[in-house]
Amino acid sequence: MPESTDHLTHVEAIKPPAGFLERHPSTPFLADFEEYKKLYRQSIDDPETFFGNMAREHLSWSKPFDQARYPPGTGFQNGDAAAWFLGGELNASYNCVDRHAIANPDKPAIVYEADEPGEGRVISYGELLKEVCQIAQVLTALGVKKGDTVAVYLPMIPEALVTLLAIARIGAVHSVVFAGFSSGSLRDRINDANSKVVITTDESKRGGKAIETKKIVDEALKSCPQVHNVLVFKRTGNQHIPWTDSRDLWWHEEKQRYPPYVAPTPVQAEDTLFLLYTSGSTGKPKGIQHTTAGYLLGALLTTKYVFDVHPQDVLFTAGDVGWITGHSYVVYGPLLNGATTVVFEGTPAYPNYSRYWDVVDQHKVTQFYVAPTALRLLKRAGSSHVEKHDLSSLRALGSVGEPIAPEVWEWYNEHVGRGKAHICDTYWQTETGSHIITPLAGVTSTKPGSASFPFFGIDPVILDPTTGEELTSTVAEGVLAVRSPWPSMARSVWGDYNRFLDTYLRPYPGFYFTGDGAARDKDGFFWILGRVDDVVNVSGHRLSTAEIESALIEHPLVAESAVVGFPDELTGSAVAAFVSLKHKNLEDVAETKKELVITVRKEIGPFAAPKLILLVNDLPKTRSGKIMRRILRKILAHEEDQLGDISTLSDPTVVKHLIQVVHENF
Numbered sequence: 137m138p139e140s141t142d143h144l145t146h147v148e149a150i151k152p153p154a155g156f157l158e159r160h161p162s163t164p165f166l167a168d169f170e171e172y173k174k175l176y177r178q179s180i181d182d183p184e185t186f187f188g189n190m191a192r193e194h195l196s197w198s199k200p201f202d203q204a205r206y207p208p209g210t211g212f213q214n215g216d217a218a219a220w221f222l223g224g225e226l227n228a229s230y231n232c233v234d235r236h237a238i239a240n241p242d243k244p245a246i247v248y249e250a251d252e253p254g255e256g257r258v259i260s261y262g263e264l265l266k267e268v269c270q271i272a273q274v275l276t277a278l279g280v281k282k283g284d285t286v287a288v289y290l291p292m293i294p295e296a297l298v299t300l301l302a303i304a305r306i307g308a309v310h311s312v313v314f315a316g317f318s319s320g321s322l323r324d325r326i327n328d329a330n331s332k333v334v335i336t337t338d339e340s341k342r343g344g345k346a347i348e349t350k351k352i353v354d355e356a357l358k359s360c361p362q363v364h365n366v367l368v369f370k371r372t373g374n375q376h377i378p379w380t381d382s383r384d385l386w387w388h389e390e391k392q393r394y395p396p397y398v399a400p401t402p403v404q405a406e407d408t409l410f411l412l413y414t415s416g417s418t419g420k421p422k423g424i425q426h427t428t429a430g431y432l433l434g435a436l437l438t439t440k441y442v443f444d445v446h447p448q449d450v451l452f453t454a455g456d457v458g459w460i461t462g463h464s465y466v467v468y469g470p471l472l473n474g475a476t477t478v479v480f481e482g483t484p485a486y487p488n489y490s491r492y493w494d495v496v497d498q499h500k501v502t503q504f505y506v507a508p509t510a511l512r513l514l515k516r517a518g519s520s521h522v523e524k525h526d527l528s529s530l531r532a533l534g535s536v537g538e539p540i541a542p543e544v545w546e547w548y549n550e551h552v553g554r555g556k557a558h559i560c561d562t563y564w565q566t567e568t569g570s571h572i573i574t575p576l577a578g579v580t581s582t583k584p585g586s587a588s589f590p591f592f593g594i595d596p597v598i599l600d601p602t603t604g605e606e607l608t609s610t611v612a613e614g615v616l617a618v619r620s621p622w623p624s625m626a627r628s629v630w631g632d633y634n635r636f637l638d639t640y641l642r643p644y645p646g647f648y649f650t651g652d653g654a655a656r657d658k659d660g661f662f663w664i665l666g667r668v669d670d671v672v673n674v675s676g677h678r679l680s681t682a683e684i685e686s687a688l689i690e691h692p693l694v695a696e697s698a699v700v701g702f703p704d705e706l707t708g709s710a711v712a713a714f715v716s717l718k719h720k721n722l723e724d725v726a727e728t729k730k731e732l733v734i735t736v737r738k739e740i741g742p743f744a745a746p747k748l749i750l751l752v753n754d755l756p757k758t759r760s761g762k763i764m765r766r767i768l769r770k771i772l773a774h775e776e777d778q779l780g781d782i783s784t785l786s787d788p789t790v791v792k793h794l795i796q797v798v799h800e801n802f
């Protein structure tokens with residue numbers, strides 16, 4: 137093993153907590169790790185039979201499928217993704233809602249925890265069905281048809297779930313844009329997907345503050361001529377929101393026009409369920425396209441087996457519906473399993489640092505799932521906020537979005553799980569649809585900081601980054617790829633299948649390329665080492681450095697910029713922007729830096745704001761003009777002595793200047 141990951145060999149595996157079974161209301165789905173291994177082997181050797189059986193058992197079909205996997209066999213054949221469950225027809229909202237509403241109408245589907253404690257409510261499966269049916273009819277009346285995309289710009293409220301399920305009920309495609317994105321980002325996503333209807337709120341509430349959601353939508357719509365209607369849920373009731381009579385409609389007024397039931401529209405297994413935009417190496421976000429049956433099966437099975445979710449469980453995923461975590465583990469996964477999902481509108485710090493634990497205690501949450509960035513914040517705030525709560529209902533504690541540092545893992549285990557809940561560090565991506573490398577609660581031994589072993593159907597490999605050759609020895613380090621398609625993997629980038637192939641299936645032919653580096657230790661545990669491309673992960677939000685650079689260039693003073701990530705104690709990574717300006721003699725440097733930060737906030741969203749702006753005379757470029765970001769990363773890490781070969785720079789003297797600027801500012 138290379139030096140950098142040498143220490144991993146010494147980490148000992150920890151057995152699943154004994155207290156897990158004590159807390160269990162019935163029996164876990166898998167007896168032990170041996171049973172996992174047996175099922176895993178079947179899923180890899182014969183995915184068609186394995187997933188065919190799973191899909192028949194767990195999903196409700198209006199027409200059974202003819203073939204579980206096409207082409208049959210294994211692997212990426214002809215360099216394409218596989219199709220799953222061809223010939224089958226189903227409806228996502230039926231699977232998430234109707235079947236549970238029929239069996240158990242009064243069972244809580246959603247526990248809504250509003251931003252302000254005490255202002256939430258509980259929504260049963262029966263009530264959810266009614267809401268979904270009514271909004272589905274509103275959308276049909278607005279001309280939305282099967283296959284059309286609908287843009288969703290909503291905070292974490294039950295209506296966000298109603299919206300997604302209503303869109304799916306009529307066979308349309310939802311395209312959620314995270315409500316932290318700026319109007320410019322929203323506009324680009326609405327236009328790329330050619331959405332004609334937008335669903336939003338008057339305002340949003342977060343951490344006690346109101347956010348002018350509708351105003352942001354209106355700003356975006358100035359450049360979206362195809363949008364003919366905006367459906368607005370009244371969240372705060374502020375009278376002073378912008379309104380266009382010919383276009384805007386109130387959710388509550390439209391909803392009450394329709395009867396409480398409408399039949400779901402069956403769709404083909406491979407029909408698109410949703411798009412979700414994510415950042416990549418280039419400036420243009422990609423509309424990652426997920427199918428109906430394969431995605432649903434992935435969300436269902438991972439929720440069930442990874443978190444051991446039984447129908448009587450209450451799952452609290454503290455993620456936003458604007459990201460894939462919200463799609464798979466707030467909406468689809470829990471509802472497909474007929475469990476109760478917590479919809480949390482607030483922040484971990486409002487009204488104080490006990491908020492998550494108040495929710496867990498009050499609703500007897502059985503599975504809690506969050507990003508390490510929130511845990512770092514809470515760990516720093518002090519354990520006293522956790523200790524006074526009864527958290528004995530918790531069986532599984534999930535972590536997602538970035539590697540979890542061993543000391544944060546220990547804190548989570550000791551103070552939240554109290555040694556009795558199983559910590560599951562789940563590795564996956566927007567593109568994978570559901571977890572791909574993860575422990576299974578109650579089953580898999582874990583090592584703090586390792587995502588452990590592959591989920592069913594995932595055949596992970598470590599490749600040599602330059603030759604693309606598979607590193608077959610147990611101990612290995614390289615780039616992480618997957619050898620064979622699985623049901624919930626993305627099928628395309630909206631409108632650009634070629635880009636899908638170029639990004640994921642062509643870099644290492646025969647494999648799906650994750651974009652992450654990974655190591656495998658002597659016990660076969662996988663360790664995710666972070667992105668190998670120009671993607672930065674800030675507080676679990678995935679950002680493209682190229683996208684931030686294109687935002688900066690919008691400022692009239694900016695000549696050129698290079699954006700890189702650097703380690704940050706709280707947010708995992710933070711954004712640093714090296715900027716060269718058109719006019720060198722600036723009067724007010726602080727003011728200029730502030731303006732540049734505002735530019736990024738406005739162009740992308742507040743969460744993308746650089747933490748550090750460094751005004752420089754020039755950037756390190758090769759003779760062909762390519763910016764060498766590696767050098768910037770090293771200088772920021774104060775590793776000037778490890779810059780490597782800088783002789784290929786067109787002007788090697790720029791390095792000295794950059795070191796000086798970094799030392800002066802950071």
Ligand code: WT7
Binds near residue numbers: 561650
């Ligand atoms: C990227 C995907 C998956 C939902 C949230 C993020 C990083 C994700 C882990 C983990 C280390 C992780 C990877 C990945 N990542 N989970 N458990 N350990 N890194 O989804 O926005 O599509 O980002 O997040 O770098 O490629 P996303």
